[in-house]
Amino acid sequence: MEEGKAKSLFVMAHSDHSSYSSLYEVKIQPGGQVIGGGGECSNRRKRRSSRRRRVLLLEPVAARLPEHSHLGTARFFSRSKLYLFPNKTTRSTSKPTNAYVFDTETKSLVRFNSSPQAHKPYATVVSAYGKLYHLATNPHCWPEIPTPAFERYDPATNCWESLPPCPARPGKILGYAVCYGFILFSLGDDSFMAFDVTRKQWHEVQLWQPASSDHRFSGRAVVVGDTIYTFKISSNSVVAYNFWWDLDQEGDVTFYISPQPDLEGLHINKAFLVQTGRYKFTETRQGYLVHLGNLDFCLVQNRFKKHRADREQKLCITTFQVVVDDEWGGKHIIKTLHSTFCEVDSLIRLGFSFTPDCDDFEPTEEEMRVKKQAVTLSNLADFDANEFGMSHTIPQEIPQEIIFDILARLSTKDLIRLMCVSKAWNAAIQDPEWAKLHLQLSIKRNSLDPTFFILPSKLDEFFTMTLLDNDRKGRLILTKQQSKQVEKRNKILGCCNGLLCIYGSLENEDFGLWNPTIHKFKRIPLSAFNKWTQSKTFYGFGYDSVNDDYKFVRMGQFKYPSGVVTSSEVQVYSLKLHSWKRVQDLPAHLNKDYILASNGVCLGISLHWLMRLGDKGGGPMIVLSLDLASEEYHWFSAPAHYNSEHLSINYLDLHVMGGFLCFCFDTDSLRETWILKEYGVTKSWTKLCYYNRYWSCNPLIFSKCGKKIFFARDGELFWYDLENKRIENVSTDIRPVRSWALQTVTSVENLNLLRRRPELPYNNCH
16 A cells, blocks of 8 residues: 555445435555544454444435435546436336435535436446446346436536447346446346447457356456456455457457456455354345555455344455565465454445545556557566576577567467467567568568468368479468358458458358468458449458558449449448448449449559440450549559450459559450559550460469569469460479369468457448
8 A cells, every 4th residue: 555644435335225325434544454434443342332433424315315215326527526326216206316416525415417318227327438327227127128228428418318228138237347448247147248338339248268157246346457356246355357359250259258266365354254143144245346546455345134133234344455476476466454344233235435536447448559569568578588498598688679570570370379478479469560560571571482372162271382493383281271251251352461351152242351371250241232223243352551451342333124324332341440331432424334344453552443334345444443541533444455346255354463453354265464564554554475275364473583474273373484475384282172163362471350359340331
């Protein structure tokens, strides 16, 4: 405990008969000793009269508030102001009752001039991020749920806003925590629900590797850093939790709460723990954890037996600190400072407890991200070499920049293993800024020694290939699939920075993003068009480097039954925001005369599609581009040689190779590949090659000398010599699977989708 003046601890308590509510004050000395209103509490019976004396702050309130009421309590606006909401237990009264504001400094009580829209029997009141939340979740409300069942008060507008009710029947709320932009609720059936205060969405929370069967906690949990500290009634112990979210095997965002083992070292006064009497198994026990600042805490507990004739109640207040035990490898334990026991005559139930000397910490996701980056930079070099027996080979102090640079040059497989070294390394490897540095180095390495990714269409495995023996032989590494979601999405729409956009069926639009280097998958949610008469939908996947965001685009053109195109609609999905957004439609004159003819490819920060004039093949064709950052359209003509109605076109497509846009098409006699040497300039289209074999071959890379092009078609891989106009086959051992269709793209090791707590979804908007 910090030295200085004593701290005040306020405890809101309700009588056992629900006839009144009172607020009690207790003084806590800097050393952790507890002093009540009438002097120091003692467990000696000869000083019982002194032990029962306390400062009753809200005695006038008990007379003015309606009978048979509890008080839903939250601290709001300032450390010392309490907002009190009477909760009638009778269902007959549905009229909202007056709320009150009590100031613990001035001891003044005034009415709160804004009441919720609906009365909620036994509602839970929560203060979070500058707003008040009023939620009806007690079983007494069912099945007659008040409307609205969940409301939020905004002091800026002095109005109550209706919020979506909890989707499940949660039962009674025992406790809650405010962190990372969420309110995490602990429910009576040992389940958890989280409410996103920004997106106004509910999420079910799963337990991550629970060590026991009961994880319920009571009261407002204490949030310190990235840890949630609570009091667990079932084990009479203090427990630390972590709240986070990640992508599950289905590619959806799933929320988790992971309880840690009970913190050791909590020593509660033995007189409080002794159970005596005939009804020792029918006791009612309660506890409330209060934050006193830093890692100092106060635990308020009570026990009483309803069947006792004298109805005497036991009360215990324990002060403690959470410290690091160096003898046990940095394990967090409890250092108990003082535990005071006393008995009181009146039977009360503990409610909201707090100290006005300490604020409630309510971290946002952005604050925690910035803080973790700072901690990562300062602690990245904190590697205990002695623990691994390497003190003689590693200097005691390594500059952080060198360690940072070394880690960035490692493979993703090594980085995943190193995440277990320490929390600092784990945070560094998951940091988005550091992941971009790792990606830049991977792209440089890949330009010198290219790696390819080969995906069979009907197998539960994939291949990674590198070129050997002067690029004449391909070395394959077979990897088994680890996700059923990837296995059923076996077609590649596009690839950006090693992140693949895959799908199973264009008709069902079952798209997903997959990082094969770390086996992470994320499903792209569906978003319906506003109109239902589109002729065909085309797609594209690219990277917006301006906003550091991967985006998925879908374009639909709508027409009358006669075939006349009437309008269009374009939607963009953001991986960063996990949301859909409607952008401006296709330019009217293009949408009227041209028809989309290919899916999009990404070059720079723009996606590119082919559009042909009318429904027939041949004729003029243009390249349409959409800037993913500015969301503006541009267009230019395809090669003039192609714009001939005399050609019989069997296949055409756009590709990106070596930072250039390529236009490929097949005729009855040959396949041609053109390259756009100066972006956006039609006259710069240049024919690279043509040959009379391998229809639908995809150009992948230029050779290091720039005189050859590497092509892939299913299992056939070959170089095309631009000077000698001949084909040089690349031998591989991929022939056993050649009976299946194969897709080949360039591969770059990256850490996309690795980070825990991925961005959460907003509601779809059009």
